[in-house]
Amino acid sequence: MTTGTPTIPDEVVATVADAGWITVFSGAGMSADSGVPTFRDAQTGLWENFDPATIASPEAWDADPALVWGWYHWRAHLVRDARPNAGHLALAELSSVGAGDDERALMVVTQNVDDLHERAGTPVLSHLHGSLFAPRCSVCDTPYDGPDADSAVEPEGSKHDPRLTPPTCAVCGGAVRPGIVWFGEHLPADAWERAENAFRGADVVLVVGTSGIVYPAASLPERAAASGVPVIEINPEPSALTEVATHSIRAGAATALPALVDAIRRRG
Ligand SMILES: NC(=O)c1ccc[n+]([C@@H]2O[C@H](COP(=O)([O-])OP(=O)(O)OC[C@H]3O[C@@H](n4cnc5c(N)ncnc54)[C@H](O)[C@@H]3O)[C@@H](O)[C@H]2O)c1
Ligand SMILES: [Zn+2]
Known part of the structure; x- marks a missing residue:
């Protein structure tokens, strides 16, 4: 977590304040201040001996399947217990703050599989990598909403095996799988198309909390930058998208986004 209030450059404040259409591209760092671990931080407790990048395949x-189902069940449980942070809440204000009667369009394209943007009051246009809360049949693709979809799992540190047998599909009896886009899988065509449209129309792109190394997602801000759209990065660390960013604000989402909203409000 980053402390202290970061200074937002006047040029950034003006660019965002004057934008009619803002596209947000978020990653795991957006939810880090809500206590949802990034992959790097997730190897704790029950899961210390498992590599998340291997499980997500x-x-x-x-x-x-029981190992993979157990992992996502645990992630869903963590997210259920988490709350949107001040960054998610600030984004929810961004469409209206200082905009007078002409609300800005705010399009959120996220790589996150949590629902913290939505719970903060910002609809998500595109969950590029799927959702923890949309399991489906691995055979016939029927969405699953049975009782095991989000019940609690053993707490972290339990001696029990982290495996959990996936439920079965009511239609075909196949195993139910997480609604996640795994490494090596194609992105859902509709989510990709919505994301491309969001970037195509943007006056400014805010890149928040992503390392920018997962493709094709990372190509979206890259292409926006190449076509001259200002790209503003919020990340305490440099990332693969830093070089295409017009400005990089080196602070966490939960401090930088409220600071940006406050600066726009003060500008009037
Ligand atoms: N919450 C989630 O839904 C979640 C969590 C972990 C991983 N994933 C999946 O893993 C993949 C990894 O890619 P990624 O780029 O999203 O995550 P990543 O773990 O590769 O990168 C996280 C980035 O966030 C930055 N960061 C850390 N704390 C921050 C903070 N407080 N504020 C702002 N930035 C901060 C880090 O410097 C880093 O650049 C994604 O495809 C995603 O689907 C999702
Ligand atoms: Zn089925």
Whole structure:
């Protein structure tokens, strides 16, 4: 977590305040201040011996569905207990603050599989990598909303095996899988198309809390930058998108986004 109020450059404040259409591109760092661990931080407790990048794959599902289901069940449980942070809440204000009667369009394209943007009051246009809360049949794709979809799992540190047998589909009896886009899988065509449209129309792009190394998602801000759209990065650390960013604000989402909203409000 980053402390202290970061200074937002006047040029950034003016660019965002004058934008009619803002597109937000968020990653795991957006939710870090809500206590949802990034992959790097997730190897704790029950899961210390498992590599999340390996679990998030079709190969892992084929080899050990109960391990994969147990992992996402645990992630969903963490997210249920988490709350949107001040960054999510500030984004929810961004469409109206200082905009007079002409509300800005605010399009959120996220790589996150949590629902913290939505719970802060910002609809998500595109969940590029799926959702923890949309399991479906691995055979026939029927959405699953049965009782096991989000019930609690053993707390972290339990001696129990983290595996959890996935429920079965009511239609075909197939195993229910998480509604996540795993490494090596194609992005859902509709989510991708909505994301492309969001970037195509943007006056400014805010890149928040992503390392910018997962493709094709990261190509969206890259292409926007190449076509001359200002790209503003919010991330305490440099990332792969820093070089295409017009400005980088080196602070966490939960401090930088409220500071940006306050600066726009003061500008009037
Ligand atoms: N919350 C979630 O839904 C979640 C969590 C972990 C991983 N994932 C998945 O893992 C993949 C990893 O890519 P990624 O780029 O989203 O995450 P990443 O873990 O690769 O990168 C996280 C980035 O956030 C930055 N960061 C850390 N704390 C921050 C803060 N307080 N404010 C702003 N930035 C902060 C880090 O410097 C880093 O650049 C994604 O495809 C995503 O689907 C999702
Ligand atoms: Zn089925």
